[in-house]
Amino acid sequence: MDxxxxxxxxxxxxIEPTPQPTVLVIFGASGDLTNRxxxxxxxxxxxxxxxxxxxxxxxxxxTSWDDEAFRAHFHESLKTFAGLADPxxxxxxxxxxxxxVGGEMDDPALYARIASxxxxxxxxxxxxxxxxxxxxxxKQVVSRLADATLVKPRVxxxxxxxxxxxxxxxxxxxxxELNRALHRYLDEPQIFRIDHYLGxxxxxxxxxxxxxxxxxxxxxxxxxxxxxxxxxxxxxGVERRAAYYESAGALRDMVQxxxxxxxxxxxxxxxxxxxxxxxxxxxxDVLLSIQPLQSSNGDDRTPLDVVRAQYTAxxxxxxxxxxxxxxxGVKTSSLTETFVAMRLQLDSWRWAGVPFYIRTGKRLPKRTxxxxxxxxxxxxxxxxxxxxxxxxxxLLIVNVQxxxxxxxxxxxxxxxxxxxxxxxxxxxxxxSAFGRAVPEAYETLLLDAMLGDPTLFARHDFxxxxxxxxxxxxxxxxxxxxTEIPAYEAGEWGPREADQxxxxxxxxxxxx
Amino acid sequence: xxxxxxxxSMGLLPDGQDVPFSDIESTMAQLAREGRRRxxxxxxxxxxxxxxxxxxxxxxxxxxxxxxxxxAAGVRTIxxxxxxxxxxxxxxxxxxxxxxxxxxxxxxNAVAALRLSxxxxxxxxxxxxxxxxxxxxxxxxxxxxxxxxxxxxxxxxGSIVDETAxxxxxxxxxxxxxxxxxxxxxxxxxxxxxxxxLSLTASDPFAARLFAGWMRAMLQWSPDVAIHLVRAxxxxxxxxxxxxxxxxxxxxxVKTGSGHPCLHATxxxxxxxxRIVPLGNGALKAVIGEELAVRSRDIAxxxxxxxxxxxxxxx
Numbered sequence: 001m002d003x004x005x006x007x008x009x010x011x012x013x014x015i016e017p018t019p020q021p022t023v024l025v026i027f028g029a030s031g032d033l034t035n036r037x038x039x040x041x042x043x044x045x046x047x048x049x050x051x052x053x054x055x056x057x058x059x060x061x062x063t064s065w066d067d068e069a070f071r072a073h074f075h076e077s078l079k080t081f082a083g084l085a086d087p088x089x090x091x092x093x094x095x096x097x098x099x100x101v102g103g104e105m106d107d108p109a110l111y112a113r114i115a116s117x118x119x120x121x122x123x124x125x126x127x128x129x130x131x132x133x134x135x136x137x138x139k140q141v142v143s144r145l146a147d148a149t150l151v152k153p154r155v156x157x158x159x160x161x162x163x164x165x166x167x168x169x170x171x172x173x174x175x176x177e178l179n180r181a182l183h184r185y186l187d188e189p190q191i192f193r194i195d196h197y198l199g200x201x202x203x204x205x206x207x208x209x210x211x212x213x214x215x216x217x218x219x220x221x222x223x224x225x226x227x228x229x230x231x232x233x234x235x236x237g238v239e240r241r242a243a244y245y246e247s248a249g250a251l252r253d254m255v256q257x258x259x260x261x262x263x264x265x266x267x268x269x270x271x272x273x274x275x276x277x278x279x280x281x282x283x284x285d286v287l288l289s290i291q292p293l294q295s296s297n298g299d300d301r302t303p304l305d306v307v308r309a310q311y312t313a314x315x316x317x318x319x320x321x322x323x324x325x326x327x328x329g330v331k332t333s334s335l336t337e338t339f340v341a342m343r344l345q346l347d348s349w350r351w352a353g354v355p356f357y358i359r360t361g362k363r364l365p366k367r368t369x370x371x372x373x374x375x376x377x378x379x380x381x382x383x384x385x386x387x388x389x390x391x392x393x394x395l396l397i398v399n400v401q402x403x404x405x406x407x408x409x410x411x412x413x414x415x416x417x418x419x420x421x422x423x424x425x426x427x428x429x430x431x432s433a434f435g436r437a438v439p440e441a442y443e444t445l446l447l448d449a450m451l452g453d454p455t456l457f458a459r460h461d462f463x464x465x466x467x468x469x470x471x472x473x474x475x476x477x478x479x480x481x482x483t484e485i486p487a488y489e490a491g492e493w494g495p496r497e498a499d500q501x502x503x504x505x506x507x508x509x510x511x512x
Numbered sequence: 513x514x515x516x517x518x519x520x521s522m523g524l525l526p527d528g529q530d531v532p533f534s535d536i537e538s539t540m541a542q543l544a545r546e547g548r549r550r551x552x553x554x555x556x557x558x559x560x561x562x563x564x565x566x567x568x569x570x571x572x573x574x575x576x577x578x579x580x581x582x583x584a585a586g587v588r589t590i591x592x593x594x595x596x597x598x599x600x601x602x603x604x605x606x607x608x609x610x611x612x613x614x615x616x617x618x619x620x621n622a623v624a625a626l627r628l629s630x631x632x633x634x635x636x637x638x639x640x641x642x643x644x645x646x647x648x649x650x651x652x653x654x655x656x657x658x659x660x661x662x663x664x665x666x667x668x669x670g671s672i673v674d675e676t677a678x679x680x681x682x683x684x685x686x687x688x689x690x691x692x693x694x695x696x697x698x699x700x701x702x703x704x705x706x707x708x709x710l711s712l713t714a715s716d717p718f719a720a721r722l723f724a725g726w727m728r729a730m731l732q733w734s735p736d737v738a739i740h741l742v743r744a745x746x747x748x749x750x751x752x753x754x755x756x757x758x759x760x761x762x763x764x765x766v767k768t769g770s771g772h773p774c775l776h777a778t779x780x781x782x783x784x785x786x787r788i789v790p791l792g793n794g795a796l797k798a799v800i801g802e803e804l805a806v807r808s809r810d811i812a813x814x815x816x817x818x819x820x821x822x823x824x825x826x827x
Contacts, residue, residue, distance in 0.1 A: 007703075008730040009694035012812025014687060014802075018695060049688065049789050053695035089774045093788035122785070 019450035020157075021054035021124030025114065027141055028132035029059025029070065029100065033165065038132065039074050040082040041442040046094045050447055054124045058117055059100040060110070070100035105137050111148035118150070125158030128449055135167055139181040146185035163192045163449050166257050167248065168458070171474060172467040179460045192449045193458040197258040199441025201430055202404040204456070206265040206371075207279070209398075209406065216396075217270070219375070221350045226393060228356045229372040229510055230262055232400075233364035235316050237490070238338070242329030250340045251308070251470055254360040260287065260466045261458070262400065263344070263358070266371055267351055276455040280462065287465040289348040293473050303473040305344075307486065307497045308337035311363040314490025321363060321490045335477075335485055338362045341498035343505070357502055359509065363490035369400035372510050383419055392423040404438060405429035524575050524591050524610035528603035536602050536609055536626065543606040559586040561627040562804055565619060565648070566638025566659075568593040568612065574638060575610070577797040587804075588628050592619060594640050616644040623651050634804045635676075642668050652676045656684075656803045662718055669817060677809045682719040683816070684803045685751050688792050689723060692766055692775050693755075695789075701781050705759035707737050712755050715744040717825055719751030725820030726812065727757075739823055749794055 010017065024042075026034055045051050059070045074095050078084040084091060101117060103110030118127060129145065131138055142162065145151050151160050164182070169175025182191055197203055210217055219225070232254055238245045245253065264283035271278035293303055312323040325332050339361030346356065375394040383391070395409040407427045414420040430438050448456055486495040493509065502509055531539045564574045571593045578589050588607060595613025603610040609626060619640070627633045634654035637645055642664045649655055649672035657665045658681040669678055696702050710727055714720035724739045744753050754767035762781035769776050773791040778784065792798070 007694060007697050008732075009690065009697045009727075011730065012810055013690055013694055014806070018691075018698070020698060047790055049691050049695070053698045053787065089769065089788050090790050
């Protein structure tokens with residue numbers, strides 16, 4: 001064996017794998033995402049020795065900073081978002097690898113300065129560009145990078161990758177256009193479309209749970225599963241994102257990306273092997289099997305099985321909160337939906353006849369994201385005469401956040417001489433079961449991008465098909481001429497119409 | 513003798529209840545029910561059995577290290593100190609069992625009776641006859657050797673590696689050292705350099721031999737590469753104090769920091785650069801917690817140990 005071709009010292013090393021030498025270039029280095037998520041994630045990766053042997057960060061933004069100002073910002077970020085009151089040796093060492101270049105994103109001179117920095121001696125030729133900037137400038141930045149020949153490596157073993165944040169487009173046409181624009185300069189394997197839900201431990205664990213255990217997959221189909229409910233509930237309102245949210249709404253903000261990815265993990269067929277392309281092919285199959293959400297009845301463009309709503313003033317987390325239209329930056333006549341509920345039908349052998357109910361909203365009573373798989377009841381209620389209570393159907397609940405884990409609900413006999421039944425829950429929690437901290441999603445995703453593993457990133461065709469499902473709904477809403485949409489009081493679980501949507505099938509939303 | 517055994521047992525689990533061996537399971541179930549009733553929480557899922565075997569004076573430290581682990585991770589802990597008792601009493605809590613002074617020949621019987629069925633069993637070996645180690649191996653999914661002088665235990669490893677995922681706790685303590693060398697090996701200047709000499713300064717000769725064995729085995733060094741072990745001047749919290757790798761055109765020195773628990777690496781060649789990485793939490797609780805979570809066979813350790821047995825001890 002030629003030991004110089006690979007790194008045998010990595011064999012069996014539990015702190016693995018580590019990326020090749022890397023420069024991380026962050027566009028939007030002075031922005032909120034960098035401050036809250038990226039810099040703390042880099043520190044945690046450094047603490048865990050997950051960063052490459054040679055590693056540099058080049059911050060890029062309009063703010064007039066120099067290297068020292070960026071480093072001071074880094075320490076402030078760790079103080080606020082990583083709980084590091086004072087710099088330690090790790091943060092100091094990492095700070096010394098932080099550099100900064102300021103300028104306007106459309107100025108070619110900025111890219112010349114970046115190129116000059118990257119060409120300095122000792123800087124690796126593996127470069128990961130992170131676009132933590134508004135989507136409106138993605139195309140411009142990538143084309144400027146290409147003009148400055150920054151998207152092609154200088155040496156044979158170099159590489160260039162680009163992480164693109166959500167939202168990736170605002171509808172099918174814009175997503176296609178953005179993909180075309182990126183593909184003009186980059187190959188698909190160079191593009192990493194980030195969806196932080198995919199970095200969550202429980203979402204990744206869904207694949208392990210389903211495909212590394214023999215007992216679940218045989219019942220994971222229409223014969224045994226009655227329906228699936230996916231809930232992503234937030235207690236917060238629109239906060240400081242009114243400008244973005246007004247043009248996005250819950251359907252674009254949550255369903256098109258996060259919840260479609262979650263749905264794909266629940267419903268996908270087993271991949272032939274655990275490789276990025278195989279996993280992403282099977283996820284795409286799920287989207288291809290979803291029946292259109294638009295009415296197929298002539299000119300009727302009413303969205304089928306979709307309910308939208310907006311929160312009004314109410315009470316959440318122990319305090320009174322204003323309605324959506326009273327939030328700063330929101331139009332008083334806004335029709336932007338802060339809540340969506342929908343029923344999806346998958347036209348596949350495995351899932352025919354099994355509805356997938358999705359709901360997501362802001363200002364709901366509690367913050368939680370979960371997938372609830374409800375199984376069919378037993379064919380015969382054997383204990384009907386002796387037990388006064390009805391049998392609850394079995395439930396398998398995957399908690400995505402905040403308390404990541406899996407619970408199973410099943411019926412058990414209550415202790416006593418009578419045959420009385422009661423549902424019990426069996427819980428597995430990531431926070432306690434393994435006695436170790438669960439990494440933040442951005443740590444996982446940053447590392448994967450440095451390693452060049454795109455499994456947990458969205459592929460261009462997934463993004464486009466997801467928009468292909470959602471865009472007709474937006475078009476139908478726009479064409480409806482509605483001047484009002486259903487409302488729900490902040491602190492409640494959505495509007496009455498959402499209850500009616502599921503009640504029409506003889507079912508009800510889970511009480512969370 | 514009886515008094516000595518009881519006091520040792522109480523030292524292990526001061527809040528426990530003394531019971532005959534045959535009542536261990538029923539008493540634990542009762543204590544668990546009472547605990548849940550007091551706390552009002554749901555039953556915690558069980559994940560594994562951890563068996564600690566060793567000399568009485570090393571058990572209290574192990575019990576303390578595992579205390580939180582069993583509560584937080586749903587682990588049943590069985591602490592067995594060795595002695596001459598053939599019918600020892602036991603002391604139990606809801607999650608832990610202490611057996612003091614058990615004759616080594618009955619060790620595997622006790623573990624077979626008390627481990628949780630259908631869940632992994634890890635054995636933390638803190639001392640005892642090599643024969644008992646060999647016998648308990650087939651009951652263990654994971655076997656962590658943690659003795660001051662592992663020469664006898666290391667010789668047993670070759671015969672049990674097919675039965676259990678065996679390691680030495682030193683190996684866990686060396687993880688950060690191995691990791692930083694693996695990182696540095698990614699540098700082209702290091703990867704392509706011909707190594708001439710490896711020097712280690714250590715307070716633990718076995719850790720030093722294991723590390724040197726790992727480098728030699730993984731990089732397939734010929735006997736021409738000199739390995740030089742130096743005894744540290746004073747005992748240290750860390751098994752190794754410094755490692756120096758001399759190669760053509762590049763020298764690497766990695767040593768422990770003086771303040772925070774960090775490793776400082778210096779790569780000297782055409783250019784000189786440094787790296788600082790955290791050394792991790794060297795506390796026994798952290799190290800053993802990580803090792804006990806591993807279930808799979810560690811081929812790198814086995815190769816390192818094979819090579820370490822050939823590395824001469826320091827003069």
